Amino acid sequence: MGLSKETVREIYWMMLLARRLDERAWVLHRQGKIPFHISGIGHEAAQVGAAFALRRGYDWVTPYYRDLALMLCLGYTPRDFIIGLMGKREDPTSGGRQMPSHWSLRQANVVSHSAPVATQATHAAGIGLAIKLRKEDKVVLSTIGEGATSQGEWYEAVNWAAVRRLPVVFLVQNNKYAISVRSEMQMAVKSAADKACGLGLDGRSVDGSDLFAVYEMMCEAVENARSGMGPSLIEAQLYRITPHSSDDDDRSYRSREEVEEHKKRDPLLLARQTLESRGVITPKIVDEMEAQAKAMVDEAVKYAEKAPYPAVEEGAHPVYAEEIRHA
């Protein structure tokens, strides 16, 4: 696969750090210290696998709200995340204006997104169009959940990319549920990748809990896009281990047994088994990583708790580009 041991360890570290941060967010919520959290637990392999297929900081990304692990790979820090959860002034996505996990990171070419789902997909097509007009070799990664592929916006975006052969990779993270509605009720096709054949682009489905399978398929799609062969649609099949958000109680629509069954295919667990069997990591290395992750998360929480809120008058700006200096 052409990845060095160090890179593979880094990939595993990103998955682990994302998991521990996400778990702490749930705890902070139940402690009453943050108002909201939306989780990406179970999505880590798909996101990290996709991130490492990109030229990070060079290629462009239009993410969605479950992409914590993806964002960490693109330069987002534990402090950034906890600061965002608490709505503090330093929040690098929005200065405390947006809800948590509504990402934006200009220096990493990560575009700000909103809460209505699929709106970012047409932006990805537009960025792809601009790249093509400028005759550059950048690629756009546009991520989304399977529920959002029901939106007309998403079809319009994929259609644009297909018609104009734009350098966009559409990654659908199919976690089986759109809040409470199962994917069978979202689409009549077996896989969101099947939607590609009606739009005229390459569509493939991959085991989203298998880090290396995602990485390999993403590498191929990214290189196709970069070399002018046009867009791809990739569906990563995975499972949302947590409720939809901190407000959701998933016991009303799925059984504990079902969740427990899927936890056996927890991507973090699978990655550890594979990497240990290949000798890339050892229990000792993992223990060290765990200790480091806990220390980083603890530090981030302590830092964020002390960090200041935005001054109220900052709320008035910047509505227009002319006001940006006020911010």
Next chain:
Amino acid sequence: MATKVVMPQLGESVVEGTVTQWLFQEGERVKEYEPLLEVNTDKVDTEIPSPTEGVLLKIVVPAGTTVRAGSVLAWIGEAGEDIPESDSSAVEPKPAPQEDVAFGEATRPMAATPPRPRRELGFISPVVAHLAQEHNVDLSQVRGSGMGGRITKRDVLNFSEERRTQSPPPAASPPGAPLESPAWETPGEGDLFRPTEMMFGEAKQPKTTPPQPPATERVIPLTPVRKAIADHMLLSKRTSAHVTTVMEADLQAVTQHLAAHKPVYARDNVRLTYTAYFVAAAVEALKEYRIFNASLTEKGLLLHPTVNIGVAVSLGEDGLIVPIIRHAEAISLLGLARAIADLAQRARNRQLKPEEVQGGTFSITNHGVGRSLFATPIINQPQCAILGVGVIQKRAVVIHDAIAIRPMVYLSLTFDHRIIDGAIADGFLAKVVERLENWR
């Protein structure tokens, strides 16, 4: 100090939760993040982790009780530690129905009592009531030309104008004293520059003093305007603690903007000048430093709700006049340029209306027209500061360690040190400079 355990807000719309079970007893020791109790809400059922490590000192809300999010559920601390009294009440009271709270807040005292029309006059519109009061017009003497005999704005203005032209001022009146409003006779209590066109008309009348024979000394009687200016200047010096601070501004950006927009504005028949930029920059600084848009009264500092900028216009030998740009905070650069040109033109033609020279909250004087570099202008009472603008000259300045030729200006700010400290004044003036230097 003991730490509160509070009912978290377990969802965007969740307002209350029920304690279903305590997982620890009072007196037991609990670790941070260890599940402490179970809670049920209409959105989720969940365990609540402990916010800290310590002894569960007191359970305030027993199992089975429903409380609002944010209520104190328990206290954790060190054994024997006291719990703050005021916060230990069991269940936060149900919120009182929000009767008219918002309404109460929104209701503010009106700036002035609305005039009550006399019934037999028919409907009196807001502007008619306003003008009648201002011009001392008895509306029962005005014939209405509007619908159903309604008295219109034009009727009041015509009536006032006819009265003015038909009845000359009584001989006993002091020359120059405005007739309609006796309050104006006391210049110290309001703006100095209140003269009406009548006042200037008076000043234009032929001199009554007979020619003086040549001598080493002679007396030139003061015109009413000169007398009023003299009185006011002295009054102002006695009233305020004048201090002046000076800064320099690079007008490169303004000059470029002016050159680019002058022809555009000209299409709207507006002459764009530097003055508009100085006014606009001052307005921005006034918005940030509200204290400069204030007056010191016996009751305390009176912050004015609107920014009314007086711009001094020289009338040559006849002194000067300071017409007011009202609501300058809401006026675009185009609007300011239009207002300045209009007011200056009419000031020189002696066509200003009385209300156009009253109620200023801040003044600007452009002494640079006489090539003055910087000055220490005197505050126009009851305002608390005045901005002086010097001559704009190309000067050599050092920018990024290179010598550049830039259009530069000195800005002098005289402020009333009774209410404004030097650092704040410098902050205000720096804001004006920053706005001008970063114009776009």
Next chain:
Amino acid sequence: MPEMTLIEAIRTAMDEELGRDTSVFIVGEDVGQRGGVFRATQGLFEKYGAERVIDSPLAELSIVGVGIGAALYGMRPICEIQFADFIHPAFNQIVNEAAKMCYRSNGQWTVPMVIRAPYGGGISGGLYHSQSVEAFFAHVPGLKVIIPSNPYDAKGLLKAAVRDPNPVLFFEPKKGYRLIRGEVPEEEYTVPIGPARISRSGRDLSVFAYGMMHHYALQAAERLAEEDIQVEVVDLRTLYPVDKATILTSVHKTGKALIVYEDNLTGGYGAEIAAILAGEAFTDLDAPVQRLAGPDVPGVPFSHPLQEWFMPNPDKIAEAMRNLAAY
């Protein structure tokens, strides 16, 4: 100075901006070889090529969404919506994405984009080719909304809009495309976004209007001058942000105000002007503030007499002026 029609002025503005800045491109339905259904882009495809004048799929949402993406990348798209009536599918992209981008990302991202759309009735367009949509958008902080009434302003404002760093909606009174002619200088100029213009000075009452209704208001004012009623006509030009100062100054002078717009009456743009006058010009008022607008029916009906019943015209405006002057 050459005289041209409104549509020629708009075309010239786009031609000049395409020539000035290679980031500028046009995207919309039939804008390419067809030159637009109103011929607004006629000749531009031939002059600048298929990469600068782009025919989009027939889907308004993604014309705007793709435009936003390209703008985020640094391009300056001019999106053409064929009729303002068809802008509604793109409402989400305009209001939730373009308008909020700068604020929600705390100034990291801006959307320098123009959305052009022909609007207004009186052309036998029926319910779906006659709508006035400005009130929806003049409610949204983050957007700028412009409606020109004459060729000089149309060219100068459109060029200013293309250079503006914010999303600008540029609504064109399509009935006036070939009806309204005026002098347009050959040399380079722009008209600043923001200021209104007093297009006719008068002492008896103020009329506030824009687009086609401004054209009609001037005609009506000329008639009233023969009856010795001096009407001041203000062309609002930029609806958002609104030039309050010019409005207040005019009513301070005249004491009476009439607002004319061809949208439905209730909740239309004139309501905001009336509210400004009620709140900030109360003591200047010598008569109730009047609005003349279309009736509150769902759209402009097709059949000729029904359309005439709906639309304000110079006769109706003159009558409203007369009544207000007599008050």
